[in-house]
Amino acid sequence: MTEGSGPLVPGPYARRRPLDKAAVVVTGGIYKKWVQRNISATLPHAFEQLEISGTMDNFRRLLGESPASFRGLPFQDSDVYKTLEGAAWSLSFGENPVIREWFERTVELVGRVQQPDGYINTNFQRADREQEPWSDLTNGHELYCLGHLLQAGIAAHRSIGDQALLEIGRRFADLVVDRFGGDSPATCGHPEIETAMIELYRETGDSKYLDLAQRFIERRGNGFIGEGMFGPQYYQDDMGVRETRIMRGHAVRALYLNAGVTDLYLETGDTELLDVMKAQWNDMTRYRMYITGGTGSRHRDEAFGDAYELPSERAYAETCAGIALMHWAWRMHLATGEPGYLDEYERCLYNVVSAGVSDDGTHFFYSNPLQRRRDHGASQQESAGNRLPWFSCACCPPNVTRTFSSIDSYLASTSEEDIAVTTYATAQLAFEGVTLEMVTDYPAAGEVSITVTGESSRDLKLRIPQWADISEVRLRRNGIATDIVVESGWVRLEGALTDGNLLQLDLPLEPKLVVGHPEIDAVRGATAVVRGPVVYCAEQRDNISPIDAALFRAGTRILEHDKAELGPVSAALGPRLRSQAYVRVETADNIPLYYEYSNDNPVVGTGEVILRPYASWGNGEPDSMRVWLPVAERHPPTVQ
Ligand code: FUB
Ligand code: ZN
Numbered sequence: 125m126t127e128g129s130g131p132l133v134p135g136p137y138a139r140r141r142p143l144d145k146a147a148v149v150v151t152g153g154i155y156k157k158w159v160q161r162n163i164s165a166t167l168p169h170a171f172e173q174l175e176i177s178g179t180m181d182n183f184r185r186l187l188g189e190s191p192a193s194f195r196g197l198p199f200q201d202s203d204v205y206k207t208l209e210g211a212a213w214s215l216s217f218g219e220n221p222v223i224r225e226w227f228e229r230t231v232e233l234v235g236r237v238q239q240p241d242g243y244i245n246t247n248f249q250r251a252d253r254e255q256e257p258w259s260d261l262t263n264g265h266e267l268y269c270l271g272h273l274l275q276a277g278i279a280a281h282r283s284i285g286d287q288a289l290l291e292i293g294r295r296f297a298d299l300v301v302d303r304f305g306g307d308s309p310a311t312c313g314h315p316e317i318e319t320a321m322i323e324l325y326r327e328t329g330d331s332k333y334l335d336l337a338q339r340f341i342e343r344r345g346n347g348f349i350g351e352g353m354f355g356p357q358y359y360q361d362d363m364g365v366r367e368t369r370i371m372r373g374h375a376v377r378a379l380y381l382n383a384g385v386t387d388l389y390l391e392t393g394d395t396e397l398l399d400v401m402k403a404q405w406n407d408m409t410r411y412r413m414y415i416t417g418g419t420g421s422r423h424r425d426e427a428f429g430d431a432y433e434l435p436s437e438r439a440y441a442e443t444c445a446g447i448a449l450m451h452w453a454w455r456m457h458l459a460t461g462e463p464g465y466l467d468e469y470e471r472c473l474y475n476v477v478s479a480g481v482s483d484d485g486t487h488f489f490y491s492n493p494l495q496r497r498r499d500h501g502a503s504q505q506e507s508a509g510n511r512l513p514w515f516s517c518a519c520c521p522p523n524v525t526r527t528f529s530s531i532d533s534y535l536a537s538t539s540e541e542d543i544a545v546t547t548y549a550t551a552q553l554a555f556e557g558v559t560l561e562m563v564t565d566y567p568a569a570g571e572v573s574i575t576v577t578g579e580s581s582r583d584l585k586l587r588i589p590q591w592a593d594i595s596e597v598r599l600r601r602n603g604i605a606t607d608i609v610v611e612s613g614w615v616r617l618e619g620a621l622t623d624g625n626l627l628q629l630d631l632p633l634e635p636k637l638v639v640g641h642p643e644i645d646a647v648r649g650a651t652a653v654v655r656g657p658v659v660y661c662a663e664q665r666d667n668i669s670p671i672d673a674a675l676f677r678a679g680t681r682i683l684e685h686d687k688a689e690l691g692p693v694s695a696a697l698g699p700r701l702r703s704q705a706y707v708r709v710e711t712a713d714n715i716p717l718y719y720e721y722s723n724d725n726p727v728v729g730t731g732e733v734i735l736r737p738y739a740s741w742g743n744g745e746p747d748s749m750r751v752w753l754p755v756a757e758r759h760p761p762t763v764q
Contacts, residue, residue: 129282130533131213131275132454133326135391139461140537140544142454143553145216145283148532153550153565154696155531161693162528163214163223165485170207170525171226173514179203180230182246183237196516198247199265199314203522204230205272208289210525212280217529227280231289234273242295245269258303262313262352262359267340270296271316278320278327279530290327297324301332304339309348311340313359315377318384319451322391334391341365341385354425366396369403371412371428375420375440376519378428379448386455398459405456409468415638415652415751416479416659416738417472418492419445432643436494436752443480443489443520446472447527454534457546461539463587463613466546469534470589470657473547474567474697478739481524483691487511488521489742494751496742497672498664509746536560543621544585544614548572548629556580558621567656568698570631580621585614586629591656596632601625631656635682635701640752650752651676658698659738664747665689666700666734672748674733675707675756685734694740701735707756 130145150156174180178195183204185192211227214220238244245266248257258266274297277290300317304310321337324330345364349356356362358373360381371378382401389397411431413419418441421429426440453469456462476492488511496509514521536553537544543555548566552559558580564572574584588597588610599608599615602625608615620627635655640647653660662671666689685702687695708729733753741749 129216131279131282131530132323132458132533134387134455134458135326137393138390138458140458140539142458142533143536143538143543143555145213145530145533147554148535149552149554150217150532151550151552152563154567154693155549155551157693157696158528158531159214159217161485162210162525163217163220166481166521166525166528167207167210167214167223167226169486169513170210170522171222173518173521174204174207177203177514177518179518180233182250183233186237186246186249187233194247194250194252198263199269200518201244201246202265202269202272203518204234205269205276206519206522206526208234208276209272209279210522210527210529212276212283212286212289213526213529216283227286231280231286231292235288235292238292238295242297242299244273244292244296261310262349265312265314267300267312267317268314270300271318271320274317274320274324275526278323279526281327294324294328297321297333301336305332305336308339309343309346311343311346311348311361313349313352313361313377314374315360315381315384318381319387322384322387325391334388337384338388338392341381341388344381354427358425358427366400368400369407371404371408371419374425374427375445376426376442376448379419379445379452383448383451383455386452386459389459390455401456401459405452405465413449413468414439414441414476414494415471415640415654416441416475416492416494417446417449417468418442418476418494419449423491432641432645434640434644435646436750437497437646439491439493439495441476441492441494443477443492444523446476446480446492447523450477450527450534458537463544463546464590466587467590467657470547470567471659473531474657475659475738477524477527478697478737479741480520481528482511483693483740483743485693487513488515488524490515490517490520494661494738496746496749498748500746507742507746509749510742535562538582542583542585542616543580544587545574546587548631556582558582560584565696566631567633567658568696570633570656572629572631574627574629576621576625576627577623578621579623582621584617584620584627586617586627588613588615589631589657591636591654592631596634598628598630600628603628633698635660637676637680637682639755647752650754652751652753653682653701653703653735655698655701659751660698660701660735661738661741661749661751662733662735662753663741663744663749665744666736669706669708669731669733670748671733671750671753673708674753676703676733676753677707677756680706682735689744690736690740691743694737694743697737697739703733703735706731706733 181190181192184190274293277293280286281290325334349359349361453465457465558578561575685700
């Protein structure tokens, strides 16, 4: 395989380049569990759900092969395309007859539905359509669906050398270039086409796709989208991309757009775009992101809220937004060379995105709140506390399949001088005659061993996450403790890529109590527990005492508890934890909703609280869950 066997092949302005997907072999740990779960459970489940939901029949009925009526949302074709992408990437791990058969059958079906002019969209092709093609770029999602079709075709080409799907997508893309190139003011109400067109340019070398992506990006803010359902801000059409310094509007839209804008920088080197991306990144991470990496706190329009508007209980934090943030973070890393973006990448991966799928891989969260009350009822895209097998708006589950089938592409990046490990996993990484054999239980454990085979004069760089206390990071080279210097988040090791070298890194994974900025009112006076990149939560089913009335005491010690009750994949995120000091408050009915402040707090005893990785919650009977627990000392005192 040449460079570019993975989901992103950056352009000439990348400071760093991804390692080829084909150069990575996942051999164990959580990555292997994710990949296998995706192949054996999530993808077959998605194939089935695409039938049950009528999504496949939407294609067949256009060919007279199904009597079913059109079902679902205007963008439902994208569920098929995302699943095709997931299937294509997953075949890079080895042949699988079930996945191969579905992939080929579905590519053939999509190809037969394509019109002679290249157009495909089952919602707009149907005789009983409610709107004409291209009549509603604001909400019609035709270009969004094309974006996912292109991503699937590119994945298939890179992963298994398939041309058919890429050609289908390209024919449609050519139609779009003819129709919306030049002076057209058109943009899509849901970004996605931008990054896909740039990847198509990378795959084919044809600059007309880059040119159109650039036009789509530069046209934002021209008012073309109109008011739509929630006003132009929702669609990122209220301002030009170059003028926008805050994250606003629909979270998935905003984050996909920014992945595309960063891609445009990677191709053009337009530093104004990169500066804008840095400003928006800063805005998001300082004011508008949950501790889990979730974004988009507003349910009404699935949108970013005001600065510090981060309610736990009503967090929307869509799984797709977590995935989109990972895409953008990785591109920012490649554009700047900085590892800080990878901290946020991991924050999403191990928390909001991992929470999006059940331990067995067949149930999903759409929204990912940081608190659930015992009596919370299910509503449209929300479950009552258990994941659902699919959704009427099923954007998240197939997004999960493409994520966990391409996850191996983000383990390392390279520059002219070095190869850098960007996140730790049990895997072999091969690069220009050198193989790194990495073994670790990260993020459950902090020890990482790397054995080198072959020689290279390049340096090896190891990422030291921002959460790690540098004085506690240990490194041994061939068994000998070595002083380390952490510069801008990396340890640079010269002469490390020598045959037989053994490097042993030890990252400190002591659980920590963290608090939020005082202006996040929703968590003021509360604390959360993190262990490395993994955020913890208290789930009622682990606890005897009522967790909704629990208070941490400052100075509490957090100890390892066990791995019991965690499912096979969740256990690889870390052990359950136990806090020694817990103050139990009676949830007595006779306490009024509001009462006069006094020192007479209804504290009745001490106990302990069991915590588990946030991503593992909701795999049992629905009950209360919370990430943030109030600190006793900030409430009226009187602990006996
Ligand atoms: O509009 C397509 C997808 O549906 C969005 O990305 C999700 O937020 C959901 O609204
Ligand atoms: Zn989604």
